[in-house]
Amino acid sequence: MRIGLTGGIATGKSTVSRMLQTRGAAIVDADQVAREVVEPHTPGWRRIRERFGDRILRPDGYLDRKALRDVVFRDPQARRDLNGILHPLIRERMLEQAKFLERERPGRVIVFDIPLLYESRLTDWVEKVIVVYVPESVQIRRLMEREGIGEEEALRMVRAQMPIEEKKRMADCLIDNSGSLEETERQVDHLWRCLTSENGSSPQ
Secondary structure, three states, rough: OEEEEEEEOOOOOHHHHHHHHHHHOEEEEEEHHHOOOOOOOHHHHHEEEEEEEHHEEEEOOOEOHHHHHHHHHHHHHHHHHHHHHHHHHHHHHHHHHHHHHHOOOOOOEEEEOOOOOOOOOOOOOOEEEEEEOHHHHHHHHHHHHHHOOOHHHHHHHHOOOHHHHHHHHHHHHOEEOOHHHHHHHHHHHHHHHHHHHHHHOOOO
């Protein structure tokens, strides 16, 4: 069974991903893959350097993610250009990983952890989509605290993505992460029991 996991920036998707992994899910993480495909001197790294210049590189040659983020969150065309470079590379690598995991242990639950799953139109990869949800006001507050930024910048980053309320409406399954960690754990427990029951596999 292939499951999509998504949400919005600062909704806690990575927390839910780790909870699912501890219960036995195999995770294919788009963010991790995105880091791999832009390691120094890879084709992705070269194309990003050609488009954005050395200003987005650290002294050790790795991408300066904050510098690149600052560029693309302020410039919609730059964001489209970056996505045009990264998305084909990320998709290819993620599908390779999923096929390997399925060969390794047929029947396991595979979770595609993809922040922009809806925006990238990748729902046809999966049987169900889980959305990790918090209200936009909570996203903004958590992002300000996490990144040490002001409200205006946090709002711009949140609104660069599809609204979380729209993702909520489109979800097959919803994890409300606006409460305590224990409340989120209970929701994940219930979801995992449902997934493994549908998949005909044991929870462990």
